[in-house]
Amino acid sequence: MRFIFRPPAAEATGLLSLPWDQPLEEWEDELLLDVPSRGISRHVVRFVAVDGHVFALKEISERLARHEYALLAQFEGEGLPSVSVLGICVDRPHDQQAILVTRYLEYSMSYRWLFSRPQGEHSAEQLLDTMVVLLVRLHLAGVFWGDCSLSNTLFRLDAGTFSAYLVDAETVDRHPRLSPGQRAYDVDLARERVGAELLDLRFGGLLPDGIDPIEVADGLPRRYETLWEEVTREEVFRTDEQRYRVAERLRRLNDLGFDVGEVELLTTDEGTRLRVETRVAEPGQNRRELFKLTGLEVQERQAQRLLNDVRAFRAYLEQKSGRPVPETIAGHRWLAEVYQPVVDAIPRHLAGRLAPAEIFHEVLEHRWFLSEHAGRDVGTTEAARSYLETVLPRTPPEVTTPSVIAGRK
Numbered sequence: 001m002r003f004i005f006r007p008p009a010a011e012a013t014g015l016l017s018l019p020w021d022q023p024l025e026e027w028e029d030e031l032l033l034d035v036p037s038r039g040i041s042r043h044v045v046r047f048v049a050v051d052g053h054v055f056a057l058k059e060i061s062e063r064l065a066r067h068e069y070a071l072l073a074q075f076e077g078e079g080l081p082s083v084s085v086l087g088i089c090v091d092r093p094h095d096q097q098a099i100l101v102t103r104y105l106e107y108s109m110s111y112r113w114l115f116s117r118p119q120g121e122h123s124a125e126q127l128l129d130t131m132v133v134l135l136v137r138l139h140l141a142g143v144f145w146g147d148c149s150l151s152n153t154l155f156r157l158d159a160g161t162f163s164a165y166l167v168d169a170e171t172v173d174r175h176p177r178l179s180p181g182q183r184a185y186d187v188d189l190a191r192e193r194v195g196a197e198l199l200d201l202r203f204g205g206l207l208p209d210g211i212d213p214i215e216v217a218d219g220l221p222r223r224y225e226t227l228w229e230e231v232t233r234e235e236v237f238r239t240d241e242q243r244y245r246v247a248e249r250l251r252r253l254n255d256l257g258f259d260v261g262e263v264e265l266l267t268t269d270e271g272t273r274l275r276v277e278t279r280v281a282e283p284g285q286n287r288r289e290l291f292k293l294t295g296l297e298v299q300e301r302q303a304q305r306l307l308n309d310v311r312a313f314r315a316y317l318e319q320k321s322g323r324p325v326p327e328t329i330a331g332h333r334w335l336a337e338v339y340q341p342v343v344d345a346i347p348r349h350l351a352g353r354l355a356p357a358e359i360f361h362e363v364l365e366h367r368w369f370l371s372e373h374a375g376r377d378v379g380t381t382e383a384a385r386s387y388l389e390t391v392l393p394r395t396p397p398e399v400t401t402p403s404v405i406a407g408r409k
């Protein structure tokens, strides 16, 4: 028998004493943990608790175990939402299949569990939307899932909204990018599977009466296309409104749970064409990236907003000069020409009210508000002046929550 563990695998030592030589189905109940209402599965999947950690074990052919192991490891490295893989056990006696070991995704819920609760009013629609966000994220990264279903998705509550994780990567195929045909096929597979799963819930008496399984499942492609379009579409703006319209678009992408990569502005006859690269950032990545580019140390969401502005500024420099501008140069220029002047303009007696990065973020919001009102771009200098005169003085000293922005509810 051989174990292949993905470092660091400190938790793995405790696992070694488990009866790997026996069929997973026959392991003693005392070793196992009962996880109620799991998704529907093809393989024997069981759960164990060792030294306070819980693991999911799946008996599966060696080829698939290796495939799934490699993919889950890649996903984790790239910050894609999936379960985290610990390792595999291969060469088990009597030609037994391999076992794939993943870390139990804490606080995760299966759709069956969500529907079996009496207050299971989490609408099927909400779960589908969450799953669709996951599918779009995976497709942006070139992942063809091949088996997107409610059973293969785990849900987690995050301050009242759900987030979704991929749990089963057996059928996954990776490509540099997916063609529209590949995406449509993947979505269609999801539609079929979700329809079957909802019907199964209906027969089990778990689905609220008002929900039509087929209708809900048939709505999936449309939900997917809407989000895909929102995330990937190119937009054209008038040149004198481009700045705030770009800011608006980037913020909307953030609100949908996506981070912004490269931003490109092309001058065309109709106006400025905006192209945005969306991506999924690992937690903390925005902070690290902003620090690398500008040396600023701020909170994660502040970093997300400030990076939007750095990226839009870089695109603007490239558009103006007609040449590529390296990220590091754009970062330095943004710091010196955009960020620092705002921070320097903060009057001494107001300086301690909010962190400088928070003030800058509020100036960006204020700039957007003034521009939207005026129907054209208002510059950062003007927005900062207005903000520092009218908004910041009304922020009580020593607050830790963001102040109310002038005129916005």
Ligand SMILES: Nc1ncnc2c1ncn2[C@@H]1O[C@H](COP(=O)(O)OP(=O)(O)O)[C@@H](O)[C@H]1O
Pocket: 037, 038, 039, 040, 041, 042, 043, 044, 045, 055, 056, 058, 083, 084, 102, 103, 104, 105, 108, 110, 151, 152, 153, 154, 167, 168, 169, 170
């Ligand atoms: N790491 C994990 N954390 C939480 N639940 C898990 C984990 N791995 C598997 N499960 C649960 O077990 C079910 C079956 O696992 P899956 O990998 O989909 O097996 P199969 O290939 O048989 O479909 C999933 O639907 C999920 O509910």
Ligand SMILES: [Mg+2]
Pocket: 040, 041, 042, 151, 152, 168
């Ligand atoms: Mg599965």
